Amino acid sequence: MSFVDSIVAGLSLVGNAESFLALFVGVAIGVVAGAIPGLSATMAVALTLPFTFSMTPITGILLLLGVYKGGIFGGSIPAILIKTPGTPASSATILDGYPLAEKGQAGKALGMALWASCTADLISNLSLILFAGWLASFALSFGPPEFFALILFSLTIIAGVSGDSLLRGTLSAMLGLLLATIGLDLIYGTNRFTFGNPNMMGGLNFIAVLIGLFAIPEIIGMVWNPKAHDGKTRSLGDNWVKFQDYKDSFRSIVRGSFIGVFLGSIPGIGAAPAAFLSYSEARRKSKNKDNFGKGEIEGVAAAEAGNNGVAGATLIPLLALGIPGDVITAIILGAFMIHGLQPGPMMFIMNVDIIYGLFIGLIVSSVFLFFIGSIAIKGFKYVADIPRGVLFPGVMVLCVYGVYAVNNNLFDVGVMFAMGWVGFLMLRFNVPTAPFLIAFILGPLLEDNFRQSMLMSGSSPLILFRGPITWFFWGLTCITVVAIARAGIRATQKGLEA
Amino acid sequence: MQMKLGIGAMATAAFLLLIAIPFWVSSPSNVPNIVLSPLFWPNILAVLTGFTGAGLLFMSLRQPRAKQPVHSDVDDKLAAFSRLGVLAVIMGVTLYAMPRLGLVWTAMLVFASVAFLIRTNHPKTALICAVALPLFLYLFFAHVAGVAIPQGHYVRLP
Numbered sequence: 001m002s003f004v005d006s007i008v009a010g011l012s013l014v015g016n017a018e019s020f021l022a023l024f025v026g027v028a029i030g031v032v033a034g035a036i037p038g039l040s041a042t043m044a045v046a047l048t049l050p051f052t053f054s055m056t057p058i059t060g061i062l063l064l065l066g067v068y069k070g071g072i073f074g075g076s077i078p079a080i081l082i083k084t085p086g087t088p089a090s091s092a093t094i095l096d097g098y099p100l101a102e103k104g105q106a107g108k109a110l111g112m113a114l115w116a117s118c119t120a121d122l123i124s125n126l127s128l129i130l131f132a133g134w135l136a137s138f139a140l141s142f143g144p145p146e147f148f149a150l151i152l153f154s155l156t157i158i159a160g161v162s163g164d165s166l167l168r169g170t171l172s173a174m175l176g177l178l179l180a181t182i183g184l185d186l187i188y189g190t191n192r193f194t195f196g197n198p199n200m201m202g203g204l205n206f207i208a209v210l211i212g213l214f215a216i217p218e219i220i221g222m223v224w225n226p227k228a229h230d231g232k233t234r235s236l237g238d239n240w241v242k243f244q245d246y247k248d249s250f251r252s253i254v255r256g257s258f259i260g261v262f263l264g265s266i267p268g269i270g271a272a273p274a275a276f277l278s279y280s281e282a283r284r285k286s287k288n289k290d291n292f293g294k295g296e297i298e299g300v301a302a303a304e305a306g307n308n309g310v311a312g313a314t315l316i317p318l319l320a321l322g323i324p325g326d327v328i329t330a331i332i333l334g335a336f337m338i339h340g341l342q343p344g345p346m347m348f349i350m351n352v353d354i355i356y357g358l359f360i361g362l363i364v365s366s367v368f369l370f371f372i373g374s375i376a377i378k379g380f381k382y383v384a385d386i387p388r389g390v391l392f393p394g395v396m397v398l399c400v401y402g403v404y405a406v407n408n409n410l411f412d413v414g415v416m417f418a419m420g421w422v423g424f425l426m427l428r429f430n431v432p433t434a435p436f437l438i439a440f441i442l443g444p445l446l447e448d449n450f451r452q453s454m455l456m457s458g459s460s461p462l463i464l465f466r467g468p469i470t471w472f473f474w475g476l477t478c479i480t481v482v483a484i485a486r487a488g489i490r491a492t493q494k495g496l497e498a
Numbered sequence: 499m500q501m502k503l504g505i506g507a508m509a510t511a512a513f514l515l516l517i518a519i520p521f522w523v524s525s526p527s528n529v530p531n532i533v534l535s536p537l538f539w540p541n542i543l544a545v546l547t548g549f550t551g552a553g554l555l556f557m558s559l560r561q562p563r564a565k566q567p568v569h570s571d572v573d574d575k576l577a578a579f580s581r582l583g584v585l586a587v588i589m590g591v592t593l594y595a596m597p598r599l600g601l602v603w604t605a606m607l608v609f610a611s612v613a614f615l616i617r618t619n620h621p622k623t624a625l626i627c628a629v630a631l632p633l634f635l636y637l638f639f640a641h642v643a644g645v646a647i648p649q650g651h652y653v654r655l656p
Contacts, residue, residue: 064502080568167550170553171550178547189537190536192540193523193540194522219585223582223585223612224572303526318558369656390620390623393610393612393628397608401601408645408646417589450539454533459533461533
């Protein structure tokens, strides 16, 4: 199928009001959820997932992608106005966004955040379209040993960079992998940790684990400390962003977008490091470097470009290899699976219409983000004023309905509550939850590819090092472990000296 | 905190290796090679969890105690733990009540009790939402998504 044929096939799938409406509603939900401190883009995507069950696959996934895109931008609104990032990715936006708000230029900062976000989003989406197909065609030559090495590398980097310690990340990933062993054995069909309960034979439900891990701990956290998430909203001021400001910051926006694309395409890095790296590069190269941190509009542009540049790029490993780059793409992977689709190289052959439909939808989402973001900036006061004492009980009810709806099974609701407490404990002990969830998703794939490799080779482990692709991923894994361990040792030594 | 985590991880590994895997993972007797056995993967993961725990323990012994982060985000810890206890009871009651009262009525009670637990400043709004939100979700899931929402033994909805 030629490129034009693929575009036409994609258009025929998404060229209807239902798809664009889903995308529009998704972006709107994402912006609102991202703008509410305490909610996050991750929670918004997780809570929206059950509503997609009754939709066609493309409509449901476009809705979720809209929530993702909107949520990342939405997080910048409270970051600028109340110094509370709506999502971790917006932490860098505070550095110059809040000082601008204190000077009465919140409207200007938010306007620049929106323009930079939309530009970076567009660049990120175009990169996805360019690189995902190429990577997928390369991945077609992968066999079980190559996939095993790739998944192991992804888990290593996710465990290493998700928290502040490689060991905590590794512990989190181990627990996720252990939880994934529950159910019937993949080859022999014997019971593993099922305790004779038929509900556990198919393994724990992904949505129950996901919502339990990412939404319920926030509710438990609210019960633990009901005074959290209080903040003072600032007015927008009369000073709005001008095209000249955008032009002056354009270099930083483009540089930040490419930093976001590069870091986003590596599984596990995420948006927050991209935003900080983009910000520090902009400060290093700027004529106004002394003004950074005191209310420099270019700083807001760079931070937002960095974190939004990641949004499209995280879909590159997801669509091309079936490896989620972060938690949100892990949820989107779950959505694909629920709708009977398996992202990965074969999807570019079997479901090319869905792939190109998604590409078209993503490009359109940048336009929707611009319009909805403009309205959201002015309407933030109403969003920020939603009382937490009403919002969080509502989230709890949504979780119960959403998880029950997956399989019409009360057991799943119990799993969600149990995972909520696990997630809360992980939060208290500073154990990152992202490696847990991604390991839980990739665990069966890792084990399956390992055992298939062993079957292929008559149990010889040498097959795991059979060619340049496996060497490449083993090399990357070793480099990652050494680099993260060295950084950890240096940090400990600094602590001992101080 | 790191020390507690390390000890917890090592205890989990010991529990898995000594009790959980031998008793709750079954394997056929004719497995040709250990690496293909259903026991192999859980055992490997348990051992790696133990090593990670040992690593955490080792790092905690090297770390100066005063530098370890201390969480003190609530003024009254006893009250905070009591609230967590009540929330756990609410969750347990939810699971018990759902098949008996039905999801909609249970969800209304859950909403109201959680709002009360976090001492909402807007009790009237919370009460209205406690009734409206579960009903709206029932309409969507039962009549749009076609999910069989449990109705309970007492009051059934159309």
